[in-house]
Amino acid sequence: MNNSYEYDASFLGLLSLIKYLLKGKIKPYNIIKDDYQVDLFTNIIKVKVTKDEKVMDFFVSRFGSQTMHYVYYVFLSSYPNKEIVIYYYLLNYLKYGPKVIYKRDLKCVRKVLELNKKVGNEAHKLKGFVRFRELKSGILYAEINPDNDILELLAKHFMNRLKNEYWVIKDVRRKIICIYDTKKIYVTEEDNLKIIDEVSKNEIMFKDMWQDFYHTIAIKMRKNDRCRLNFMPKKYWPYIVEMEDER
Amino acid sequence: MELKEKLNILADSAKYDASCSSSGSMRKGEIGSAHISGICHSFSADGRCISLLKILLTNVCIFDCKYCLNRRSNNIKRAMFTPEEICTITLNFYKRNYIEGLFLSSGIIKSPDYTMEQIIKTVELLRYKYHFGGYIHAKAIPGANMYLLKKLGSLVDRMSANVELPTEDGLKLLAPDKSSDKVSKIMQYVKNSQNKNFVPAGQSTQMIIGASRETDLDIMQKAEDMYQNYKLKRVFYSAYIPVNQDKCLPSLITPPLKRENRLYETDWLLRYYGFKVSDLLDDDNPNLNILVDPKASWALKHLDEFPKEINKASYQDLLRVPGIGVKSAKRIIKSRQYFRLEFKDLKRMGVVLKRSKYFITCNGKFDLNKEFLKKEFIEANLVLGEKANSSSNIYQLELFHE
Numbered sequence: 179m180n181n182s183y184e185y186d187a188s189f190l191g192l193l194s195l196i197k198y199l200l201k202g203k204i205k206p207y208n209i210i211k212d213d214y215q216v217d218l219f220t221n222i223i224k225v226k227v228t229k230d231e232k233v234m235d236f237f238v239s240r241f242g243s244q245t246m247h248y249v250y251y252v253f254l255s256s257y258p259n260k261e262i263v264i265y266y267y268l269l270n271y272l273k274y275g276p277k278v279i280y281k282r283d284l285k286c287v288r289k290v291l292e293l294n295k296k297v298g299n300e301a302h303k304l305k306g307f308v309r310f311r312e313l314k315s316g317i318l319y320a321e322i323n324p325d326n327d328i329l330e331l332l333a334k335h336f337m338n339r340l341k342n343e344y345w346v347i348k349d350v351r352r353k354i355i356c357i358y359d360t361k362k363i364y365v366t367e368e369d370n371l372k373i374i375d376e377v378s379k380n381e382i383m384f385k386d387m388w389q390d391f392y393h394t395i396a397i398k399m400r401k402n403d404r405c406r407l408n409f410m411p412k413k414y415w416p417y418i419v420e421m422e423d424e425r
Numbered sequence: 426m427e428l429k430e431k432l433n434i435l436a437d438s439a440k441y442d443a444s445c446s447s448s449g450s451m452r453k454g455e456i457g458s459a460h461i462s463g464i465c466h467s468f469s470a471d472g473r474c475i476s477l478l479k480i481l482l483t484n485v486c487i488f489d490c491k492y493c494l495n496r497r498s499n500n501i502k503r504a505m506f507t508p509e510e511i512c513t514i515t516l517n518f519y520k521r522n523y524i525e526g527l528f529l530s531s532g533i534i535k536s537p538d539y540t541m542e543q544i545i546k547t548v549e550l551l552r553y554k555y556h557f558g559g560y561i562h563a564k565a566i567p568g569a570n571m572y573l574l575k576k577l578g579s580l581v582d583r584m585s586a587n588v589e590l591p592t593e594d595g596l597k598l599l600a601p602d603k604s605s606d607k608v609s610k611i612m613q614y615v616k617n618s619q620n621k622n623f624v625p626a627g628q629s630t631q632m633i634i635g636a637s638r639e640t641d642l643d644i645m646q647k648a649e650d651m652y653q654n655y656k657l658k659r660v661f662y663s664a665y666i667p668v669n670q671d672k673c674l675p676s677l678i679t680p681p682l683k684r685e686n687r688l689y690e691t692d693w694l695l696r697y698y699g700f701k702v703s704d705l706l707d708d709d710n711p712n713l714n715i716l717v718d719p720k721a722s723w724a725l726k727h728l729d730e731f732p733k734e735i736n737k738a739s740y741q742d743l744l745r746v747p748g749i750g751v752k753s754a755k756r757i758i759k760s761r762q763y764f765r766l767e768f769k770d771l772k773r774m775g776v777v778l779k780r781s782k783y784f785i786t787c788n789g790k791f792d793l794n795k796e797f798l799k800k801e802f803i804e805a806n807l808v809l810g811e812k813a814n815s816s817s818n819i820y821q822l823e824l825f826h827e
Contacts (some may be wrong), residue, residue, distance in 0.1 A: 280760040282773040306466040306476075310521045316522060336522075338458045343520060384517045387429050394436045395479065396469035399666050399680055405472025409465065420467060420523075 180207035180220045185261070186229075187211040189253050193237055194227040196265055200272070209261035223309055241271055248279070254327045255293040263289045269409055301328040305335050307410070309419045310345060311385070312378040318345040319373060329356050333363045346373065385419055392420035426504060432514060434504040438484035438495050440532055441668075442587075442631060443661040445559040447525040449626030450582040454558020457519055457526070459582060459626075463560075464525050477528035477562060477724040478518055482506055482543055486532030490589070490600040492636045493531050494587040494668045505534070508547035512555055519559055526560030526582070527551070537568035545573060548580045560626070565615075567607035574614055583658075586611040591647035595637035598673055612655035619656070626666045627658035633683040634688060636665035636674060640711035645691055645702045650694065662688040671732040694720060697751050698744045721747040721807045724784060728800060731784040732791065735766050747807065748781030779810060 183199065183206045185191045192209070201205055207220070216222060221336040238246055239389035257263065266286035271278050281287050306416050318340065322329070329349045333356045336345060341360065348355045348368060355371055357364045448463030465474040481495070482503035489497040512527070518524045529547060534540050544563055551557040562583040565574055578584055586608045590596050596603055608630075617629045630651065632644060648660040664680035691713060694700035698720070705719050706712070712721045724731065724747050733742050735757060743754040756774040760766060768787050772778055781794040783803045791798070 204548065220503070222634035277763045280763050282760070282770060288773065303462070304465045306525075307521075308522050308752045312521070320522070324735050335460075338453065340456065340520060342455055345550050357569070379516075380517070383429075384514075384521065387432055387514065388518060388521070388523050390429065390433055392434055392467060392469060392475070395475060396471045396473075397440060397666060398471075400471035400473070400664075403470070406470060407471065409474065410468040418467065 179380060182206060182208040182210050182216065182222055184210055184212050184214075184219050184222055186222050187213070188229075190229050190231070190233055191227075192253065192261055192264065194229045194233045195225060196268060197233060197236065198225055199228050199265065200269065206262070206265065208259065210266055211261075242269060242276065245271060245276070245279075248294055251294045251297045252290055254297050254331070255325070256325050257289070257293055260293065263293070275310070297326045297328065300324055300326050301331040303414070304328060304332055306334065307414050307418055308336075308347065309417060311419075312381045313374065314376045314378050315374070316344065316378070318343055319375070320345070320347045321350050322347060323350050323413075323417060325413075327356060330365065332356075333358065333365070336361060348373075387391065389420050389422065428510060428514070431504045431506060431510070432480070434502055435481045435484060435506060436479065438482045438532075441481045441663065441666060442479065442528070442530060443473075443663040444562065444585065444629055444659070445474050445476045445479060445528065446583075446629075446659065447562075449658065450560060452558050452560070452582060452625070454552075455556035455770060457557050457559030459526070459558070459560045466522065466524055468615065476525045477560065478515055478524045478526070479528040479585070480506070480511070480514075480530075482511070482529060482540070482547065483534050484532050485534045487535070488533055488600070488602040490603065491669065491671045491673050492589075492599055492633060494663060496669070499669065506547075508543065511547050511549050511559065512557075515551060516555055516557065517557075519557070524559075528562040529696065530564040533566065537566040538570055538573060541566045541573040541577065545577050545580070548577065548604055552580050552676075562626075564580040565611045567603065567611060567636035571614060574611060577581045577619070577670065578615060578618060578623045581624060581731070583629065584611075584615055585629045585631070587631040588647065588651070589631065589633055590637055591632055591639050591643045592637075595639055599637055609655075612651065614656070616655045628655070629657060629659040629661060631661040631663055634662050634664050635677065635683050641688060641691070641713045641723050642702070642706040643682070644688060644707070645695075645706060648692060649695055650700045660692060669741070684713070687715065687719060691719045699741050704799035716808050717804070718747075720745070721780070723802055725800060725807070730804075732786045733784060734789065735785055735787045736761055746781050746784045748777035748779065748784075750775075 183195055185195045195209065210216065212294050239338055249267065252260050252264050267290050270284055270286060274281060278287060304322060308320045308322060310320045313319050329347060331345060337358060344360060345358050346355055353368045355366060355368050357371065415425050446463050448461065450459035451461055452459040463476060465476050468473040469475055484495045485503050485505060486495045494501065496600055515527045531540050531544060548561055548563060561581045562585065563577055563581045565577065565584050565586045567586055588605060588608050589603065593605060596605060612628060615624055619627065632647070634644065649662060651657050662685050664682050664685040665677065666680050667674065667677050691705060694705065695702065695759055705723055724745065733746055740754055740758055742751050742758055742794065744751065753774050753776045757766065760774065765786060768778065770814055778792060783798060801811055
């Protein structure tokens with residue numbers, strides 16, 4: 179029988195479950211979120227684990243903060259079996275220690291590296307590609323549609339950068355929003371905030387100026403669409419305001 | 426004149442400056458912060474990154490450099506921003522996350538000192554009145570008073586002065602109002618004063634490629650000289666775009682983009698791979714091979730120094746192998762402390778075996794039959810490999826020019 183273990187979709191929930199599995203020397207067939215669609219041959223096991231902040235301290239002291247950083251980025255990725263990747267990576271860490279990250283012959287290590295690159299790259303790219311528009315209320319509002327769950331990483335970046343502004347970023351794929359009120363960040367489901375998406379008077383003027391600037395700055399004799407697409411893939415275009423007329 | 430029209434004119438006049446990097450600073454302000462690795466915010470139709478609001482303060486200029494759109498003798502629309510106008514655009518673009526900061530350059534209006542004072546006024550407003558902590562790259566105006574340079578340097582993240590042409594002859598011919606002494610003086614000053622409060626992201630410069638008769642050797646020697654003497658962060662190479670007709674200028678149909686690309690590859694070899702210009706170019710071979718990249722070209726001339734054993738070679742030696750970059754060389758060094766490496770491991774580390782297999786062994790073994798280790802065969806394969814990757818017709822054109 180395929181024994182799959184269920185967790186509550188949170189990072190701490192996953193860590194708590196993995197701690198339970200590692201302690202009991204249990205090898206799961208898979209680790210799944212509570213809304214995961216499973217086939218008939220899968221036996222779902224629900225374990226009551228105590229989930230609290232202390233589990234994070236346990237993992238950091240046992241595996242080191244670098245490892246937990248790797249693991250967290252895997253968790254933010256959209257890879258369907260990321261949980262079992264994390265489990266096997268940590269299991270191998272227990273066997274090999276910190277040098278496990280260099281063992282690229284292990285599939286879980288390759289996956290951890292690959293997903294870290296993906297998540298890190300997308301977060302970095304979006305730090306540039308996010309476009310805010312100024313609403314009538316003065317709030318800056320942006321929508322994103324990233325492959326990975328990077329909203330929190332972005333929010334931390336903008337908290338430094340636009341620290342005296344009110345801003346909201348919405349992940350349209352995951353239907354979550356991040357609100358910043360010049361002091362703190364709040365992450366919540368989109369239904370909890372009604373956004374009146376009417377832009378300020380100045381907004382149209384500056385958007386217009388930016389679009390002009392974007393076209394002016396290109397050197398016609400150097401036109402290179404392939405190069406542009408490499409750096410700025412089409413999937414991001416719907417939310418990049420200067421690409422409006424090329425979408 | 427409307428602000429929008431001014432922006433169009435003064436962005437159009439600024440776009441031939443290649444630099445747009447925004448890395449190397451960790452400044453923080455009430456609005457804005459610099460990011461140590463820099464951030465690209467968009468990419469224009471030519472594939473170049475847009476990171477900074479790249480504009481001129483004015484395109485009015487008392488100089489008459491042959492290659493420049495803004496030269497005195499050109500009949501074009503002229504405009505000038507007020508410092509407040511630049512602040513308005515910068516801050517509004519910045520808070521919408523269009524840009525990482527400002528790149529402010531200018532034509533020479535009235536005098537170098539006056540021009541520099543206007544640039545300083547603008548940057549002072551941004552930093553002191555609006556507490557802007559985003560990235561600012563400003564041009565230093567050659568010939569301006571040193572105390573102005575000191576003032577500007579304490580406000581910006583990066584400062585640059587363009588040498589434009591690598592030799593004095595080139596300058597005399599195409600930019601008679603400019604002198605390389607004045608640019609060197611700026612570079613010397615910035616080098617001596619640089620610290621975390623003065624031009625923290627360092628200085629850069631630019632050379633125009635293909636407007637004058639200089640060889641790649643001239644260009645790279647000048648670059649190497651500047652990297653060594655003035656500790657420049659970057660030298661930019663900008664393929665000459667024919668914006669003016671002039672009997673002193675070559676009549677080009679396409680800008681020499683492939684040549685520019687080869688020069689950048691060489692620049693990387695100097696900065697990150699431990700190469701010297703004399704390894705790659707000399708009086709008998711003063712120009713880079715357009716067909717094959719400079720590292721492969723070097724390796725083909727030094728086949729006797731290969732193969733390198735992956736499990737033993739030093740970091741510096743690994744960097745000399747075509748198909749091994751800085752990242753993969755570091756990974757090899759790190760990984761082999763723990764495990765003996767084989768070819769399948771190299772592939773997983775990002776080593777390009779297609780290029781490197783002629784130059785390396787793993788545990789004494791090649792990844793190919795030794796009869797393929799002939800120079801002609803390797804050369805043909807390295808050239809063909811590049812051809813497959815290159816989609817631009819410019820490449821084809823230049824093939825016939827050679």
